[in-house]
Amino acid sequence: MTTFTPTTPSEVLSTVAWAVAEGSPLEILGHGSKRGIGRPLQTEHTLDLSKLSDVTLYEPAELVLSAKAGTPLAGIEKLLAENGQQLAFEPMDYGPLLGGEPGKGTIGGVLGANLSGPRRLKAGAARDHVLGINVVSGRGEAFKSGGRVVKNVTGYDMSKLMANSWGTLAVFTDVTFKVLPAAETEVTLAIRSLLDDAAAAAMALALGSSAEVSSAAHLPERIAARVASGSLGSEAATLLRVEGFGPSVAYRIAALKTLLGNAGPLEEIGGEVSRLIWRDVRDCRPFADGSEKPVWRISMTPSQSHQMVLTLRMQAAVSAFYDWQGGLVWLRMEQGDPEAALLRGLLRKHGGGHATLVRAAPSHRAALPVFEPQPPALAALSVRLKQEFDPKNIFNPGRMA
């Protein structure tokens, strides 16, 4: 068991070249904050990228930042905040949910897991903001794709191919992201006491208006109490976030209040409490209970999700809450059984999508497909891509299987 800790891209290249020549698989690791996601790995060696760490380019006026793959996300976010900027896709922190510390994770991990947050609805995910990458493939070849400019259609977008590949296609050495101005003001409008179906209707109405709602979540009764240190109380809360320049935010919040006046009791939440609520929704804090109870992350058609959850409740005890207007469902299985076949069957009946078992005991993760199984033609295509880039199955073998 050897842990390689390269400090330069060329050291990454020579480590991978060695592993390829030896046919010796590597676990690709940053801070390990998402290590518990995917099928458990049994590699002899580990490639630890946490010492490959540096912001190599940051030009606020050009809205671009490049960093070595192992650069801590927290440091990048701090640097951006000092300049009134942010990663607009608001990458989530899996640490608390998976029983780790908050504030860990590297920029390479952000791309490898295609992270996003409540602003996904309006601003996209890591895939939508990555501009370029330097990587080392499982053939021991260092290559680049993309660049540092936003408008670029020169060749295939390999950066997107590598997003969400969970370290199974290539090792990132450098990544370049588009950065954006942080909003001057944020206000959250909460509609209280709605049941899931009424919340779905209210969120659809809000998102279909010109109020430019940047995030829409529904926390059912009892879940609501588990964000922002309980400051929401326990009544169900349907949350709409509006961001931008002060006068515009005030106008749009007023427009939403008029639009949703009949939906239920309304509350306006600003400042630090609003930020804490969305951080906790982003990081799935309501289920960060220190347990190993299975937690699913389900991406699906927004209007269908509450119906699927209702049907599921007839057969299993679950806790659920919704982000992305209902397009993201966080689901905790209260009896300890992941019920993968039941859940995925229901998902197919409700418009399709994908369900990822983001938290489960290693025995469950070893026995079940953690990532959504693909239809045969698509699965075969993914296998062919894996063979092109990592023919000897050196990188995180089996993690996405």
Place this chain on the structure above:
Amino acid sequence: MSGLAMPKPDDATMRRRDEIVADMRIIVPGEGVVDAANSMRAFESDGLTAYRQLPLVVVLPQTVAQVSRVLKYCNDRNIRVVPRGSGTSLSGGALPLEDAVLLVMSRFNRILGIDFPNRVVVAQPGVTNLGITTAVEQEGFYYAPDPSSQIACSIGGNVAENSGGVHCLKYGLTANNVLGIEMVLMNGEVVRLGGSHLDAEGYDLLGVMTGSEGLLGVVTEVTVRILKKPETARALLIGFPTSEQGGQCVADIIGAGIIPGGMEMMDRPAIHAAEDFVHAGYPLDVEALLIVELDGPGVEVDHLIGLVEAIAYKNGSTTCRISQSEQERLSFWAGRKAAFPAVGRISPDYYCMDGTIPRKELPRVLAGMRELSEKYGLGVANVFHAGDGNLHPLILYDANVPGELDKAESFGADILRLCVKVGGVLTGEHGVGVEKRDLMPEMFTQIDLDQQMRVKCAFDPNHLLNPGKVFPQLRRCAELGRMHVHRGQVAFPDIPRF
């Protein structure tokens, strides 16, 4: 054709043309197969009209099953296929090959679903970009990416090219607005990627397909995100004595945290050509003209117009008009939107380039272009998407003067080399196609290009789909598949330690 080498036609395919045409008629009955030379003439070129070639046969399928059967038939018999949408590509992406079936998707022209609660539209690939907006605008919705050919260009073609447009600075490119596709692989397999949910279930193949220029698969259905139209939009028309000041103004607007709906710049030759053509009221005594459009609720737009006006003044603007009516806003845009035909009036031909640069390099690149203009003895007018650094230099030439097309192409290539040199790229939104194919090594090493070809090999191992585009040199997948042994060593004797 101006020194462009295309793959050598396959003799066996050429000999079997009659048989192939007959088989295509069985797969696609009715009016869907065109083989007479005079009828195929309409398909011999796309928006890059300098290049023309009649295809082997034109096939216009109407169903996914027909697309699948055509591709499988061709795959089994080693016949090349060139997919085509509306044929508006500016880089020759849909240029036919003499021995290839031209697969035209224009009969896939129906909208299949409109879902307002989830804000998605499902369309067949031949629906025009504007057709999607037309279908939902009565309820106040629209599809955001707006390439200037949006009246004609197809949504399938937009996926193939990852099309942008004036508004992509704020609203993103095609890749950021497409949620799902159905596509057919060269072997005839039908695959669905994404849907009305967000993000990929495994590798982001939708992201790879978007901008793949018809080399990986044929898109048969597209699901897009629609947005509610902003309440209002107003524009500022700002003139500067130098392009440096205009460029700094752009940087300062973004530095102030403002992302305008559109931000366009024109240089002196472009301003004059446009003004002579449409009489938009552009100032003629400035070197750079900036159009900044702000959209959103009225209070937000008014607030931001005040900020932008102050930034412009600080940067030495000599004129600044603010649109007071929708009519006036449209008049600001009239000159910019007519820039290409306006340049067409002052020059028999023009050649449109598409590089992107880091914005701060604008003065350097404009100076470089002036030098090149003198060197080649050809004029150049510049319009560009200033917010994202995407340049569209229009090189003025006369195709009837022997040698001028070649000179214009060399000039264009030098401009793109300059873009790459300052940290930019060869193409921002028009695609590589055949046009910039041979310039790819300016930006990528052979190892970089090999990786892109590996993607191609996973989708189309026999290189049958749209060959001769994007890659300067095709390498056989079997050859790429070999593991290269480093400096003759079979294995590294020592574990590297750091």
